[in-house]
Amino acid sequence: MTGCATPRTNGAVLPVSQGNYQSVVKSSDKAAAMQAFDQDAKATCGKPNPIPFLAEPGKYIVVSQNGAGKAAKDVKSGDQRIDAAIALRFPNAGTPESYELTTVFKCEPMQK
Numbered sequence: 001m002t003g004c005a006t007p008r009t010n011g012a013v014l015p016v017s018q019g020n021y022q023s024v025v026k027s028s029d030k031a032a033a034m035q036a037f038d039q040d041a042k043a044t045c046g047k048p049n050p051i052p053f054l055a056e057p058g059k060y061i062v063v064s065q066n067g068a069g070k071a072a073k074d075v076k077s078g079d080q081r082i083d084a085a086i087a088l089r090f091p092n093a094g095t096p097e098s099y100e101l102t103t104v105f106k107c108e109p110m111q112k
Helices: 030-045 080-089
Strands: 012-015 020-027 060-069 099-107
Touching: 012 030, 020 030, 030 060, 030 099
Parallel strands: none
Antiparallel strands: 012 020, 020 099, 060 099
């Protein structure tokens, strides 16, 4: 298998059983993780092309999905002392990988 045959992904996408794939994406919040998963699934199910802008995104069906972590971005108070106290109390809040989304999906057949 060559490097060109594998689509670029934001997270890890692994084939599992019965034509399903499992995607694990870590991101700053739920919305960003969902967007990254969507891009990964479309790239995995799409029609590849050596020229990236000619690749056709694929369609997929979500079998199951679980998320864990911070669901929304942090809201800053505007007071540096309060923000510093929050950062000390919750050291992982707002990190780039505060939310993990695990999704099992399968590709829809491509139309000819």
